[in-house]
Amino acid sequence: MVTTIYRLFKYGVQTFWRQRLLSIATMVVILLALLVFEALIVFGVVARTALAAIQDKIDISIYFNIDTPEDEILAVKRSIEGLEEVKSVEYVSRDQALALFQERHKDDQTITTALEELEENPLSASLNIKAENPDDYAVIAAYLNNNVPTERVENITYNQNQVVIDRLASIIRVSRQVGILSALFLTVVAILVAFNTILLGIYSNREEISIMRLVGASNMYVRGPFVVMGIIYGLITAVLSILITAPVVYLSSPYVRLFIPEMNLAGYFGSHIGLLLLYQILFGVGIGVISSFIAIRRYLSI
Amino acid sequence: MISFQNVSKIYSNSETHTALNEVDFKIVPREFISIVGRSGAGKSTIIKLLIGEEKPTKGRVVFGHYDVSQLKPKELPKMRRHIGVVFQDFRLLPTKTAYENVAFALEVAGTPEREIDDLVRETLDLVGLDDKADNFAHELSGGEKQRVAIARAMVNRPDVVVADEPTGNLDPFNALGIVNLLVQINELGTTVILATHNKEIVNQLGRRVISLENGRIIRDEEKGRYSLS
DSSP: OHHHHHHHHHHHHHHHHHTHHHHHHHHHHHHHHHHHHHHHHHHHHHHHHHHHHHHHHOOEEEEEOTTOOHHHHHHHHHHHHTSTTEEEEEEEOHHHHHHHHHHHTTTOHHHHHHHHHOSSOOOOOEEEEEESSGGGHHHHHHHHHHHSOTTTEEEETHHHHHHHHHHHHHHHHHHHHHHHHHHHHHHHHHHHHHHHHHHHHHHTTHHHHHHHHHTTOOHHHHHHHHHHHHHHHHHHHHHHHHHHHHHHHHHHHHHHHHHOTTOOHHHHHHHHHHHHHHHHHHHHHHHHHHHHHHHHHTTTTO | OEEEEEEEEEEESSSEEEEEEEEEEEEOTTOEEEEEOSTTSSHHHHHHHHTTSSOOSEEEEEETTEEGGGOOTTTHHHHHTTEEEEOTTOOOOTTSBHHHHHHHHHHHTTOOHHHHHHHHHHHHHHTTOGGGTTOBGGGSOHHHHHHHHHHHHHTTOOSEEEEESTTTTSOHHHHHHHHHHHHHHHHTTOEEEEEEOOHHHHHHHOSEEEEEETTEEEEEETTOOOOOO
C-alpha cells in the first residue's frame, strides 16, 4: 500500500512536471477561480461590517415625561427586554442625559449659560432600544405605543423616523440577499470553469489513460496520478492566490477605512490568513481532486 | 489455455458490420501462432476480444481460468497482467522514458521496487535498448519504440504475448528484428499470438497459421503458409 501511494505520487509529480505547459494553463484558471472565491470572502466581511455599522446606528428611543418615577421607567425597560425582537435596552436617566448634554455642548457658551440659568434639569429620561433585526422596529414601536401609558410618554422617535428606518431596513435586507445570491453565482461559475479546464487536461491525456488500462493498470493507478496532480494544483494556486491578495488588501485597507471606519481590512486579513489559506486549499484541492475523479470516470471502462 | 468458442462480433453503428463470424479455435501453451488476413478480416477484433477491450456479441472467450467476455471493467487489469500486448502504433506513454514505460507494467502489478530495476534493465538489454533507457518515446525511432513496447509486454513474464501488426509501421529490416524477438520470447516458454498481413514473415516462421477472411476462419494449419485466395 505504501509502495502504491509512493508510486501514485511519483507519477503525479512526474506528469505535472513533464506536462508543465498544461499544468500552468490549468493552474492559471484555478487561480482565477480561487481569486474570485477569496474576493467573495473578503467582500462578504466588508459588506457585513458595513451593514452592521449602519444597523448599529439605527435605534428607537422613548422619552418619558419629566415627572415619571424611575421605577416605572425601569418596569417598562424590563417588559421591553422581554420581547424577543429586542437586542438591547439602555436606560438613560435624567441626570445622565444632562451630563451627556453638557458634555456635548461644553464649547457652546450660550447653551451652557442657558442651562445654568434653569433651576431644574429640563431633560427627560429615556430608553434607547436596539432591535435584533432592523425590520423589527415597527413591531417594537407598536408595542411601545400600546403598552406604555400615553400620559407618561413625551415622545417615541420611531414615529418621526419611521420612513428612514424602514428604508434602511429594506436596503440592508436586499443587500444581504443580493450578496448571497451573487456570491453563490460567482462560486458556481468559478467551479465550473476550473472543472472544465481540468476536464480538457484529462481529455488530452485520454490516449495515455487507455494505454495504462491496456497494460493492466487498475483504476487506482490510472486515477491516482491525476488526483495527485489535482492536489498539487490546489496547493500551489492556494498559496499563490494568498500571495497575490495580500498586497492588494494591505494597500486598499486605508481607503476602505475611509468609507467604513469600523472595518480594519488589513487587520482582518492578518488575523485570518491561516483560515483563508485553509479555505483556499480546500477549495483548490477540492476542485482539482473532484474534477479529476469525475473526468476520468468515462475513460475507465476500456 | 486460450479458446474462442463460436465467437461472433457484430458492430452495429449506423449500419451493422460483422467483424467475426462464429470463430472457433484453441491455443495451447507455448504455441507460436500467426493470425493472417487482409485488413478488416477480423485479426484485430480477435485481439481486442482476448484482452477484453471489446465484448463478443455471441460466444465465449476463455483465457486460463478467466471467462474474458464476462469480466467487469474492474476485473480486467488483473487478467491483462498475464497478457503482454504489442500494437502496430506502439502505444508508449509519451510522458515516460523507455525505462519508465517498461517499469510501469511492473509497478501497476505491484512488483517490489528492488526487483523492478533488475527486471527492466535485463529486458531492455534483451531487446537491445539498454543505451536508450532514458529516452522519451518521441526520441526513439519506430523500430526502437516497438522494441520498448515488446520489452514492456514481456517484462512481467506474462503467459501470452499478443502482437497486433507489430511490423506494420516498420521497414523490412526492423520488422525482421521484431519478429526474431517474438520468436525468442516464444522460445523462453511464452505463448505468442501474432496478427499480421506480412506474407514473408509468416512464410519464414513455418508455424501454425490461422487465416481469416470476412470474419471467418478459412484455414487453420500447423506449419502453415500465408496464402489467401
